[in-house]
Amino acid sequence: MNFDHRDLEWQYEQGGMQVINLRVMVCRSCTDKIQPQKRSYIFPPDPEGIEFALPEDYSKTDNPVSPIGFSLIASTAGANIGTLLQAAGLNAAFDGNLQKTVVRRAVSFTPTSSFQNFIGKDWLPGGGLPLSIFTPLSYSVASFSLYGPTNAAISGSSATGVQFQGSSDGVNWTVLYSTTTAGGLGEVMTSLSSNLTTGNFQQHRFAIQSQGQPIAVAQAQFNVATTGINEE
DSSP: OOOOGGGEEEEEEEEBTEEEEEEEEEEGGGOOOOOGGGBOOOOOOOOOOOTTOOOOOHHHHOSSOOOOSOOSSTTTTOEEEESOOEETOGGGGGSSOOOOOGGGSEEOSSOOSSTTEEEEEEOSOOTTOOTTTSOOEEEEEEEEEEEOOTTSOSBSSSOOEEEEEEESSSSSOEEEEEEEOOOOTTOEEEOOGGGOOOOOBSEEEEEEOOSSSOBEESEEEEEEEEEEEOOO
16 A cells, blocks of 8 residues: 555654654554553662661560571570581571481580580670660570480480570579480480579570580570560
């Protein structure tokens, strides 16, 4: 079909940030619509983050609390502390998996006969947060459970001493519970409430006596009875 020049019009198309003339003349019924998907967009920069953003304080209100996971902010799960840095490291004892072989648990680096090998939690705020924004937390533990590897003993093949301790400065530790392992494979140690001394502490740990063999812990759990806030 033939068209007169006066019946033709320019074909336009989206080109980046503006509509451009393709310099092609077509009939009115042949004119294509401008394709908006070819348009370029400029997005504004992301907003600035909130300084000293605080997470929801779920762990503080849950009862019982099993401190699973790792965080530098005390209100979420507490920071893992201890000397059991070998094999899978400290985090392995707080990942929620109770059944572990010897290569997947937390292991001490150098066994000692005293209670210098330990694993526990630090509930103090991390990341350099000022006390005006984040108040230190303290917990009173009502009970605990300590799990050994499925294919090894917590320390050697004989019984060994275990102390559950609390501290508010990380230097001076109060013995809240003393017991002895059986020295068997896959041992599970659970405290008796009548024998556990309670009190609000900002740090809790298991101090384990070595029998000349590395210390091995598959999982450590604390059940919180009450929550306290230290007054500064």
